[in-house]
Amino acid sequence: MSILTVENLSKSYGRIQALKNVSFSVPEGTVFGILGPNGSGKTTTLGTITDILKPTSGSYKLFGEPTSAASRRKIGTLLETPNFYHYLSGVKNLEIASEIKQHGKEDIDHVLEMVDLTKRKNSKFSTYSLGMKQRLAIASCLLGSPSVLIFDEPTNGLDPVGIAEIRELMKKLYREGKTIIMASHLLDEVEKVCTDVAILKKGELIVSGKVNEILSNEDMVEVAAKDHTKLVQVLNEMPGKSRIIDEHNVVKVFFAVGKADLSAVHSYCFNNGVVLNHLTLKKQSLEARFFELTNN
C-alpha cells in the first residue's frame, strides 16, 4: 500500500515555479528520501502535503485519501524548522502538540528521553541550542507513536554525535515498521538511512525508486597496466561491460549492478596480452552519481 501518493504536483510563487508536475508514491514501511540541492522543492513538496502551502495544481493522498486534519494527526511532521512557543518550556510545548494531536500527556516523558532532552525539559525553548531545538521537534513528531513520520532535514544543526543518534533512531523506527519520509540535501544521509529515494532538481522529479538501484546502478572496476594504450584497446572490445572511461593512468570499466567479476576482467586482459598492475572493484561514487543526475 502507498502511504503517500503525489500526482502532477505543481507550485508557483509568482513567476518562479517551485514544483513542476512532480509525481511519486511512498510505499508503506520504507524510509523514503526526498533528495535534492537547496531550492529544489523538497520543503515545498512536504509543505503542500501538510496543508501549509496550497498547490497550484495536482493532487496528493495520504493513506489513500485526500489529506485532512485527522490524517495529519496520524503523522509526525517536522517541517523546515522547529516551530515552538519560545516563552514555554520544552515539556509545555509538547503538551500543546499532544493536545492538538489528541493524545494524552503520557508519551511526553518517553519521547523526551528518546531524544535525550529529559534534563532540559523544563527550560524555556528560547534557551535551547539549535541542536536541542531540533531534537525537541523530533520528539514532538514521535508523540503518539505515529506510523508515518515526515522529517525535513532532520539532522540540521546537530553535532556529529547528534547526527549519528538521529540516524540510529530513524533506523530503529524503520525496523519497527514505520514509514519515514525524509527530505535531505545530504546524499550521504540518504544513502545511509533511506531505502527509497526521489531526486528533485529545480522543482522537477529526476528519478525515484529504490536507493540501491538509483544511487549505484552500476558497478565499476578500476584497472591499470603498463601498456595503457593496449589496455584501453582491449577493454573497448570486452563483452559484458556497459562502458569505459579512460582516465589516462587508470581505466574505469562499468558493469550492470552485480555483473562485475574481477577474475573475469583479469583473465580477459591477460588472455589478450595485457598484464594488469591494478585491479579494484568500486561502486560509482554516490556523489558523482548525484551530480550526474542533477546536472544533466
Next chain:
Amino acid sequence: MLHLLKIEWLKVKDYKAFWIFIILYLFAILGINYIGYYINEVTVESMPASQVLLGTPYAFPKVWQTVGFMSSWLLYFPGILFIMLLTNEFNFKTHRQNIIDGWTRKDFVTVKFVFALLFSLAATIFNFLVALLFGMITTGSHFSFAGIENIGYVFIQTVAYITFAMFLAILFRKSGAAIAVFFLYGLIFEWLITLLINIKFELSPVGYFLPLQVTDVMLPIPFGDKVIYKGAPEVWIMVLASVVYIGGYYFFALKKFTTEDL
C-alpha cells in the same frame, strides 16, 4: 471548541508577558476612572457651579456610561495584546505547526476569535465591577440598574477593538506594522476621516460608521450632554453596524488564512 480553547489556554497560561499586560490593563482601568472621579470631585468642590455642566458622572445611573467611556481609551491595550498573540504565532511559525499537528486552518482562526470574545467578556465584567465600586463610593448615589446597557456596549466595543487589531495582525503579519497602523488609524486618521465626511462634506452621519468610531458613538462623553456625536444614528443601528464589522473581520481573516500559503 472547548478542546480548542483548552489549547489556546495552554499557550497563554505560562506566558508572563500576557499576564503582566492584563494586570497593567486592569490597573489602568481602575486608574483612569479614578482620575476622572478625582478631577470631577475636585472641580465640583472648588466650583460648585460646574456641577450643572458636569452632572454627576460617577453616580448611578450615569456611572455605567462614564466608566465605559473612560475605559474605552484603554482599548488599545488589549488590541496590542492580541496583535502580539497573533504575530507571535507568525514569528514562531507555530501557526504552521498547529496545522501540521492536526488543526484545520479554520480551527486556528476561529479559536482566536472565540478567545477574544471571552477576553472581552472578562474585561466587561471587570468594568462592571469598577462602575459598581465608583457608583457606591460617590456620595449621594443610590444603586440603580438604569443605564446598565452601557456595560453591554463596553462588551461590543471591546470585541470590536480587539477583532479589528487581530484583523490588522493577520493582514500585516508583523507586530510593528500592525501596531503602528492600529494606533495611527484609531487615534488620528479615523477622527480625521470622520470630521471630513461629517463636517467638511456634510455627509453626516456616514462618518460615524467607520470601524472604531461606530462603537465610540455608543459610549459618548458623559460629562455634559451629547455634544460630540451630533446627529448620530440610534444606538441599535450602531450596535448592528458593529456586529457586521466584527463578523467581517472574522470572515476576512478566515478567508485569508484558509486560502493562502502559511
